[in-house]
Amino acid sequence: xxxxxxxxxxxxxxxxxxxxxxxxxxxxxxxxxxxxxxxxxxxxxxxxxxxxxxxxxxxxxxxxxxxxxxxxxxxxxxxxxxxxxxxxxxxxxxxxxxxxxxxxxxxxxxxxxxxxxxxxxxxxxxxxxxxxxxxxxxxxxxxxxxxxxxxxxxxxxxxxxxxxxxxxxxxxxxxxxxxxxxxxxxxxxxxxxxxxxxxxxxxxxxxxxxxxxxxxxxxxxxxxxxxxxxxxxxxxxxxxxxxxxxxxxxxxxxxxxxxxxxxxxxxxxxxxxxxxxxxxxxxxxxxxxxxxxxxxxxxxxxxxxxxxxxxxxxxxxxxxxxxxxx
Amino acid sequence: xxxxxxxxxxxxxxxxxxxxxxxxxxxxxxxxxxxxxxxxxxxxxxxxxxxxxxxxxxxxxxxxxxxxxxxxxxxxxxxxxxxxxxxxxxxxxxxxxxxxxxxxxxxxxxxxxxxxxxxxxxxxxxxxxxxxxxxxxxxxxxxxxxxxxxxxxxxxxxxxxxxxxxxxxxxxxxxxxxxxxxxxxxxxxxxxxxxxxxxxxxxxxxxxxxxxxxxxxxxxxxxxxxxxxxxxxxxxxxxxxxxxxxxxxxxxxxxxxxxxxxxxxxxxxxxxxxxxxxxxxxxxxxxxxxxxxxxxxxxxxxxxxxxxxxxxxxxxxxxxxxxxxx
Numbered sequence: 001x002x003x004x005x006x007x008x009x010x011x012x013x014x015x016x017x018x019x020x021x022x023x024x025x026x027x028x029x030x031x032x033x034x035x036x037x038x039x040x041x042x043x044x045x046x047x048x049x050x051x052x053x054x055x056x057x058x059x060x061x062x063x064x065x066x067x068x069x070x071x072x073x074x075x076x077x078x079x080x081x082x083x084x085x086x087x088x089x090x091x092x093x094x095x096x097x098x099x100x101x102x103x104x105x106x107x108x109x110x111x112x113x114x115x116x117x118x119x120x121x122x123x124x125x126x127x128x129x130x131x132x133x134x135x136x137x138x139x140x141x142x143x144x145x146x147x148x149x150x151x152x153x154x155x156x157x158x159x160x161x162x163x164x165x166x167x168x169x170x171x172x173x174x175x176x177x178x179x180x181x182x183x184x185x186x187x188x189x190x191x192x193x194x195x196x197x198x199x200x201x202x203x204x205x206x207x208x209x210x211x212x213x214x215x216x217x218x219x220x221x222x223x224x225x226x227x228x229x230x231x232x233x234x235x236x237x238x239x240x241x242x243x244x245x246x247x248x249x250x251x252x253x254x255x256x257x258x259x260x261x262x263x264x265x266x267x268x269x270x271x272x273x274x275x276x277x278x279x280x281x282x283x284x285x286x287x288x289x290x291x292x293x294x295x296x297x298x299x300x301x302x303x304x305x306x307x308x309x310x311x312x313x314x315x316x317x318x319x320x321x322x323x324x325x326x
Numbered sequence: 327x328x329x330x331x332x333x334x335x336x337x338x339x340x341x342x343x344x345x346x347x348x349x350x351x352x353x354x355x356x357x358x359x360x361x362x363x364x365x366x367x368x369x370x371x372x373x374x375x376x377x378x379x380x381x382x383x384x385x386x387x388x389x390x391x392x393x394x395x396x397x398x399x400x401x402x403x404x405x406x407x408x409x410x411x412x413x414x415x416x417x418x419x420x421x422x423x424x425x426x427x428x429x430x431x432x433x434x435x436x437x438x439x440x441x442x443x444x445x446x447x448x449x450x451x452x453x454x455x456x457x458x459x460x461x462x463x464x465x466x467x468x469x470x471x472x473x474x475x476x477x478x479x480x481x482x483x484x485x486x487x488x489x490x491x492x493x494x495x496x497x498x499x500x501x502x503x504x505x506x507x508x509x510x511x512x513x514x515x516x517x518x519x520x521x522x523x524x525x526x527x528x529x530x531x532x533x534x535x536x537x538x539x540x541x542x543x544x545x546x547x548x549x550x551x552x553x554x555x556x557x558x559x560x561x562x563x564x565x566x567x568x569x570x571x572x573x574x575x576x577x578x579x580x581x582x583x584x585x586x587x588x589x590x591x592x593x594x595x596x597x598x599x600x601x602x603x604x605x606x607x608x609x610x611x612x613x614x615x616x617x618x619x620x621x622x623x624x625x626x627x628x629x630x631x632x633x634x635x636x637x638x639x640x641x642x643x644x645x646x647x648x649x650x651x652x
Contacts, residue, residue, distance in 0.1 A: 021464040135612040135639035138347040263600030274589030286461040311632035313461035
């Protein structure tokens with residue numbers, strides 16, 4: 001199947017790498033809003049086109065993976081592109097998903113295409129596991145913890161403070177809360193009890209570090225409700241120790257069964273990701289395969305990870321899956 | 327939807343409890359191969375019938391959950407019943423699944439019914455997670471660890487040793503192996519390196535305990551390839567400390583992404599189950615809902631957990647799922 005990439009940043013590069021790991025796929029082409037000549041990709045012999053030229057490539061693309069931002073790109077791009085292509089996106093603004101779904105669904109139905117939105121790990125694999133957990137253990141509680149990992153939004157917020165040159169913010173689950181949930185307790189956890197925040201900051205030479213720290217830990221919404229530690233480091237330390245983009249987290253369903261709910265069960269789905277964008281990209285590519293298979297069975301309209309049967313994600317045949325994995 | 331139970335042992339009782347947790351379901355009736363008058367169930371006003379009378383109830387049952395053993399019951403029962411009912415089973419003889427699938431598929435197609443086989447946690451949720459893991463991280467390794475938990479087969483094997491009155495065998499993952507895999511190593515693990523076995527044995531008063539221990543730890547296939555510890559206890563201790571049937575385990579996918587595979591990722595699915603049969607029953611009931619929804623869309627034939635989209639397991643509407651869980 002021929003997969004194209006729309007937008008070539010961290011996520012687009014990750015998609016390109018993931019396609020190389022899947023021998024049933026080939027990269028058809030890459031679209032960019034930059035000048036195509038200035039975008040250098042990894043795959044030999046594959047062309048980069050201007051985003052504006054995409055309609056001319058319509059016949060050469062089975063599924064288009066849209067690698068844009070959720071704030072302003074995807075709400076416009078995905079409905080527009082779904083009119084002409086089978087598309088996948090990673091729209092992650094949870095509260096706007098129902099509206100995005102409706103817009104994309106209308107466009108995909110008009111174009112007789114399939115679109116799978118909000119693909120990644122949260123939303124995405126975490127969502128699937130929240131659903132499985134609740135379906136298997138209807139009497140129970142859901143817990144989602146994020147991290148340890150880099151939050152781009154929180155890092156950006158720190159970078160905007162005057163005299164801060166660079167910053168990296170790690171979101172870290174509070175171990176005591178995690179252990180309590182894993183032990184089968186079902187605690188009610190306040191925001192501060194679930195996650196803590198750790199910042200690494202490069203400041204200007206003669207900056208007032210105490211003032212910067214105060215600005216961080218009191219920042220409403222981002223930090224004020226959390227226990228936050230701030231570490232000032234050099235630019236070299238930042239480069240050496242904090243250039244990767246790890247992330248991860250945990251979805252736990254804690255439930256009970258039996259005539260008197262006397263048996264407790266814990267279902268935990270745990271991700272430790274060396275690279276947040278590369279893992280997200282790998283999920284996008286697996287769901288691109290599903291989109292291809294589902295469309296070839298005549299399925300159109302907007303779908304989410306909830307609508308995709310696991311078998312459609314696999315490169316293996318149904319017979320192989322049953323013999324090897326069941 | 328009206329769910330019926332075929333076979334009322336540990337699993338059937340668990341199914342009955344699970345149905346009570348799902349307000350969109352009701353227990354239609356229970357079938358037994360014992361005398362119906364001797365089977366006492368938990369649900370008021372629901373009748374127990376002889377297994378032989380099942381065809382007379384055909385119009386009152388949407389999905390039949392077959393709670394039989396995999397060795398001799400299900401290979402006969404599931405194809406036979408799939409001719410007349412939508413059915414779910416927990417067939418768990420991994421190497422015979424392809425043959426069972428074919429037999430059930432033929433029968434279900436003849437009867438225009440849907441059948442979902444090999445539902446539970448392994449096969450079942452573990453299988454689904456092996457599939458997701460391999461699809462998301464094609465370059466990587468799979469690991470499955472079982473336990474800590476009671477193995478019925480190994481407990482039975484110990485009980486058959488002369489002068490053993492009762493026995494309980496726990497399968498326990500080797501912590502060092504588990505930690506190595508979680509740390510992103512991809513070790514090749516021999517049988518002995520993955521699991522150890524712990525036996526609790528009630529022996530006759532003047533039995534030769536050393537001889538019993540020797541019989542256990544040298545038993546081919548069951549114990550000889552494992553590090554096994556044997557503890558002799560009293561019947562009272564057995565009753566007090568070992569009457570529950572916990573189980574669980576872990577499926578891990580360890581994979582790498584990036585142009586030079588420089589980023590490692592760990593996906594872990596972890597179950598800690600207070601009651602093995604009750605959790606299996608809960609999974610069976612969730613897939614009974616999926617069978618009902620899929621059949622109402624015209625889908626027939628034999629399916630497995632790989633063919634079931636997560637949304638079909640949920641009591642929630644598609645809109646509710648997207649708004650609350652995505």
